[in-house]
Amino acid sequence: MTPEPAAASTTLWVAAAVLVALMLRGAWRGYRRGPLRQLAGPMALATGLIMGWFFGSEFGHACLEGTSYPWMIRGTTGILVLACLSGLACYAVFWRLGRRPDGQKEAESPVLGALIGCWTGVLYFGILVALLAAVASFHELFGRPETIHRHWATELRNDLAATPFTADLRGWSPIPDKQRTLIRQTRRLMADPEARQRLMVQPEIRALAAHPSLYQAWEDKKVRELLNDNDLIGFIDHPKVRAVLADEPLQKEAERVDLEKIIELALQKPKK
Numbered sequence: 001m002t003p004e005p006a007a008a009s010t011t012l013w014v015a016a017a018v019l020v021a022l023m024l025r026g027a028w029r030g031y032r033r034g035p036l037r038q039l040a041g042p043m044a045l046a047t048g049l050i051m052g053w054f055f056g057s058e059f060g061h062a063c064l065e066g067t068s069y070p071w072m073i074r075g076t077t078g079i080l081v082l083a084c085l086s087g088l089a090c091y092a093v094f095w096r097l098g099r100r101p102d103g104q105k106e107a108e109s110p111v112l113g114a115l116i117g118c119w120t121g122v123l124y125f126g127i128l129v130a131l132l133a134a135v136a137s138f139h140e141l142f143g144r145p146e147t148i149h150r151h152w153a154t155e156l157r158n159d160l161a162a163t164p165f166t167a168d169l170r171g172w173s174p175i176p177d178k179q180r181t182l183i184r185q186t187r188r189l190m191a192d193p194e195a196r197q198r199l200m201v202q203p204e205i206r207a208l209a210a211h212p213s214l215y216q217a218w219e220d221k222k223v224r225e226l227l228n229d230n231d232l233i234g235f236i237d238h239p240k241v242r243a244v245l246a247d248e249p250l251q252k253e254a255e256r257v258d259l260e261k262i263i264e265l266a267l268q269k270p271k272k
Contacts, residue, residue, distance in 0.1 A: 011159035018128070023121035030117025034107030036098030038116045040091045042123055048087030056082040070245040071252065129169070133157050137173035141183045142233065178260065185263040190227045190235070192267065199266035204257045213247040216240055 030038035060078015061071075069077070100107060107113060135153040143151060161170040173180060189195050199205055200218075209215055217223050217240040226235040235241055244250065 011156060012163065015129075015160060019122070019125045022125050023118045026117035026119070026121030026124070027114040028117065030113035030115070030120070031110045032107060033113055033117075034098050034100075035109050035113045035116050036094055037107070038098075038113050038120060040094035040098065042120055043094055044087040044091035045123075045127075047090040048083035051086035052079040052083030056080070068246045071248040072245065072255075129160065130172075130174075132160070133169055133172050134174045137175065141173075141175070141180060141187075181260055182263070185260065185267065188267055189263060194269075195266050196227070198270075199263060202262050202266065204262055208250065208254055208257065211247060211250040211253075213240070213243045214250060217244050 026038070056079030057075035058078070059082045060074040060076070063078065063081075064074045098107075132153055136151065136157040139151045139153060158170060160166055161168075175183075189199065200209065209218065217238070220238075220240050223235065223238055223240060226238060236245075
């Protein structure tokens, strides 16, 4: 019973060392660059997040209108692309504003730059932890059940979440709760042929199944094998499943259906 606490303690000590190293590195870079250039990264990140969150979805749908790109993920794609573009533009502006006058070797306000650098080090440490938690979350959703708890990202995240201050890290994910629930329900459906049969008799699903692309995918033998094997990645990569993802009218109709509720009803075994 003693090895697990020791492993968690080692992970936390390493994390603390990484945090200190990033703060020292940030302070040194801020001292040499000055406050404006040291702020370029955090301000670019903040600008990208704001622009992507408020305008990215409309941007994605407007740019990808009329293409074969899956309608369901156009908004998410727009968020990512607009966040990157606006973040890079903001970074370039701050980098330009923070340039040194000709002939000046030392940055303006180097001490202020060093203080800002310490906090940017903390920010970048938080980003690293968030990326680690995101990798662990994706593996829990899409990985094979027998390997979920043995994945390196899951083990490291759980070690970092072993303190009262970081306990919420274990349940955090960048994927919204509704989408995570649908993914988990889909995985349960893939492992339960009887539940899939109950799902197909639901009126809302029968209406969706009238679409040719969905009907062809559902009746395909290989697609069924992938479902029975619980191979989510192979299932999504199948040509007929990709045709479903490219069927814009079908996806818009599915958006109006409460899939979470319908799938949960299908997963419930009938009482004898």
